[in-house]
Amino acid sequence: xxxxxxxxxxxxxxxxxxxxxxxxxxxxxxxKPVMGANVFIEGTYNGDTSxxxxxxxxxTKASGERTLLxxxxxxxxxxxxxxxxxxxxxxxxxxxxxNALDAVILNAGSFQAGAASKVSVLKPLDIVTTAGSAGNIxxxxxxxxxxxxxxxSGRLLxxxxxxxxxxxxxxxxxxxxxxxxxxxxxxxxGRFSPFLFKGISFxxxxxxxxxxxxxxxxxxxxxEDEAEQNKTDxxxxxxxxxxxxxxxxxxxxxxxxxxxxxLAPYMLVAPQNLDWNKPAESIxxxxxxxxxxxxxxxxxxxxxxxxxxxxxxxxxxxxSKERIDLKNNNFYLNTSYLGNFGDRWELxxxxxxxxxxxxxxxxxxxxxxxxxxxxxxxxVSKRFSDHIKLSAGSDLFSSKFDETIExxxxxxxxxDFHTNIGAIYTxxxxxxxxxxxxxxxxxxxxxxxxxxxxxxxxxxxxxxxxNSSQFSFAYGDFTQAPKADYLKYNEELSSEKASHYIVNxxxxxxxxxxxxxxxxxxxxxxxxxxxxxxxYLTALQxxxxxxxxxxxxxxxxxxxIKNLEYWVSYSYIDSERKFKNYPVQTTxxxxxxxxxxxxxxxxxxxxxxxxxxxxxxxSGRPYNxxxxxxxxxxxxxxxxxxxxSWAYLLSKQKILYFSVSNVLGTKNVYGYEYASxxxxxxxxxxxxxxxxxxxxFFVGFFWTISDDKKxxxxxxx
Numbered sequence: 001x002x003x004x005x006x007x008x009x010x011x012x013x014x015x016x017x018x019x020x021x022x023x024x025x026x027x028x029x030x031x032k033p034v035m036g037a038n039v040f041i042e043g044t045y046n047g048d049t050s051x052x053x054x055x056x057x058x059x060t061k062a063s064g065e066r067t068l069l070x071x072x073x074x075x076x077x078x079x080x081x082x083x084x085x086x087x088x089x090x091x092x093x094x095x096x097x098x099n100a101l102d103a104v105i106l107n108a109g110s111f112q113a114g115a116a117s118k119v120s121v122l123k124p125l126d127i128v129t130t131a132g133s134a135g136n137i138x139x140x141x142x143x144x145x146x147x148x149x150x151x152x153s154g155r156l157l158x159x160x161x162x163x164x165x166x167x168x169x170x171x172x173x174x175x176x177x178x179x180x181x182x183x184x185x186x187x188x189x190g191r192f193s194p195f196l197f198k199g200i201s202f203x204x205x206x207x208x209x210x211x212x213x214x215x216x217x218x219x220x221x222x223x224e225d226e227a228e229q230n231k232t233d234x235x236x237x238x239x240x241x242x243x244x245x246x247x248x249x250x251x252x253x254x255x256x257x258x259x260x261x262x263l264a265p266y267m268l269v270a271p272q273n274l275d276w277n278k279p280a281e282s283i284x285x286x287x288x289x290x291x292x293x294x295x296x297x298x299x300x301x302x303x304x305x306x307x308x309x310x311x312x313x314x315x316x317x318x319x320s321k322e323r324i325d326l327k328n329n330n331f332y333l334n335t336s337y338l339g340n341f342g343d344r345w346e347l348x349x350x351x352x353x354x355x356x357x358x359x360x361x362x363x364x365x366x367x368x369x370x371x372x373x374x375x376x377x378x379x380v381s382k383r384f385s386d387h388i389k390l391s392a393g394s395d396l397f398s399s400k401f402d403e404t405i406e407x408x409x410x411x412x413x414x415x416d417f418h419t420n421i422g423a424i425y426t427x428x429x430x431x432x433x434x435x436x437x438x439x440x441x442x443x444x445x446x447x448x449x450x451x452x453x454x455x456x457x458x459x460x461x462x463x464x465x466x467n468s469s470q471f472s473f474a475y476g477d478f479t480q481a482p483k484a485d486y487l488k489y490n491e492e493l494s495s496e497k498a499s500h501y502i503v504n505x506x507x508x509x510x511x512x513x514x515x516x517x518x519x520x521x522x523x524x525x526x527x528x529x530x531x532x533x534x535x536y537l538t539a540l541q542x543x544x545x546x547x548x549x550x551x552x553x554x555x556x557x558x559x560x561i562k563n564l565e566y567w568v569s570y571s572y573i574d575s576e577r578k579f580k581n582y583p584v585q586t587t588x589x590x591x592x593x594x595x596x597x598x599x600x601x602x603x604x605x606x607x608x609x610x611x612x613x614x615x616x617x618x619s620g621r622p623y624n625x626x627x628x629x630x631x632x633x634x635x636x637x638x639x640x641x642x643x644x645s646w647a648y649l650l651s652k653q654k655i656l657y658f659s660v661s662n663v664l665g666t667k668n669v670y671g672y673e674y675a676s677x678x679x680x681x682x683x684x685x686x687x688x689x690x691x692x693x694x695x696x697f698f699v700g701f702f703w704t705i706s707d708d709k710k711x712x713x714x715x716x717x
Contacts, residue, residue: 212445297339423444
């Protein structure tokens with residue numbers, strides 16, 4: 001026993017003798033000490049954290065040539081290979097990491113939501129939790145500045161532009177039919193469920209050269225890169241039911257969800273303003289497959305829906321109601337790959353396909369149309385240094401449209417056209433330092449159907465004035481082919497054009513975010529026609545123009561009051577257009593000069609509840625009254641909608657959810673329809689365009705079954 005004790009003492013003495021003292025100091029490029037830097041020998045647990053004066057010291061039994069690693073947030077990690085015996089009195093200079101989170105961000109005209117964004121204005125999927133949106137991404141986006149309330153269409157109207165001027169992309173690939181089927185003055189919804197998306201980027205102008213064929217905005221939806229766990233989501237609602245499941249394996253995962261919606265039971269309890277023969281009914285589903293490869297990620301996304309409705313509507317032209325019957329089928333598929341190769345090279349490529357059909361009956365008139373749309377994308381990027389990144393890419397958009405309009409005993413109109421739009425672009429991201437960044441790009445496109453070539457330059461820059469605030473500027477030219485409703489009647493048209501100018505100020509500190517933005521947009525070559533409506537009898541031409549300018553304010557606060565998050569947005573817009581059948585340049589009938597929205601979410605711990613409140617107000621919109629001499633001189637009354645939601649946690653994974661839109665029952669009016677001819681008294685009859693229901697009630701039960709036994713659907717309600 002004595003000998004064992006002596007041997008232990010000798011071994012311990014040898015151990016002490018083998019220890020080497022490591023020491024030094026960590027400073028930045030200006031020689032100032034860096035406190036809190038991690039300093040350690042690679043492959044060991046031996047290390048220290050730098051003190052207030054930048055100094056560090058620790059002991060190690062490592063010997064020979066090893067690597068000393070020094071890391072700290074917002075600085076590049078420094079690797080120092082050397083003999084351990086020489087790691088004494090070191091002076092280590094850390095260089096700033098120009099890609100760090102606190103670097104300046106190019107964000108003029110952009111709202112980001114998601115964990116991948118450097119500054120997330122909204123939390124992941126947060127925008128779809130707003131009261132009154134009912135999980136509809138498009139409805140929730142209408143609470144952000146730059147958008148207009150579009151209750152009669154349900155679509156995104158951005159900064160004085162029509163709905164067709166904003167394009168939707170999933171994982172970088174265009175969606176040709178982003179909205180559910182609808183008819184005039186009956187609102188549609190966005191086709192996509194929020195459950196499968198990790199982040200949203202809403203570009204209200206001045207966007208990258210990577211995107212084209214959009215005059216006003218781009219909505220970018222990004223699916224989840226990796227599933228966190230196996231889970232099942234079950235939804236039982238007053239309007240239908242849904243189920244979703246995610247399965248995760250070692251390097252791949254699959255998520256699917258399906259839903260069935262039928263408004264018939266709901267109508268028995270809460271009748272709407274429409275005379276339904278068959279209330280809206282739909283079945284839809286989505287799936288995303290993810291595969292992690294050696295050098296990248298491959299994803300495939302697919303979505304389908306089939307819907308129909310049948311109702312009778314009052315007509316200002318007819319003594320009796322007109323019957324409208326619609327059947328729609330839609331399918332969307334995309335597959336994409338994002339990966340690295342070589343030295344700092346990145347490849348992003350993919351293909352999308354969309355197919356949609358509509359069968360519509362207006363009394364005896366039958367309209368059947370279909371669209372096949374492809375998008376092929378290839379983009380390569382090279383980071384030459386921390387300061388410069390160059391990107392180049394190409395797009396091919398191919399679309400085939402067919403339509404037949406049958407009017408028994410009168411006429412049959414058949415139209416079809418096939419367009420191919422090829423585009424190439426290049427863009428440079430230059431980060432001069434952490435305070436100043438520049439993006440410079442150009443996009444060229446050729447449309448074979450219109451036989452035209454367009455060149456569109458893009459520029460954006462940002463300058464950081466403090467740790468929490470910055471200024472941004474963006475400019476760009478944008479072109480877009482006329483919509484199918486015009487091209488099917490005239491193939492001699494040319495693309496419509498717009499130029500954007502944007503100035504932006506942003507402040508972000510302590511979970512408080514302020515964004516101020518001013519913009520001006522100039523339109524050229526807008527499509528015009530004569531007569532009351534667009535048809536093959538009208539003279540379509542690119543003789544229109546216009547402008548839109550405004551100021552927007554967005555403020556979000558998630559820290560001033562415990563358990564309360566809220567945001568306030570305000571938009572002022574001054575816009576005039578000469579387009580469609582407008583005889584002069586004037587404010588379009590979908591533009592309200594002032595829009596104000598407030599969204600709040602409050603968590604009540606004692607009640608295990610989240611209460612949401614959304615209020616949206618907008619000033620009156622112009623409309624043309626043919627009983628008056630001047631064009632578009634009348635305005636609707638102001639719009640106001642107060643919506644309420646309440647989510648109660650029955651248990652960690654079971655939620656009872658209730659919401660009601662337009663709690664106050666405000667009689668909102670979107671505009672008026674007038675008869676095309678005067679009556680015997682010389683007056684033109686009219687009827688108001690109003691919501692399909694004064695209020696909408698929703699009750700749902702949501703149950704999640706997951707590996708961690710605590711995940712729920714609260715963030716998606």
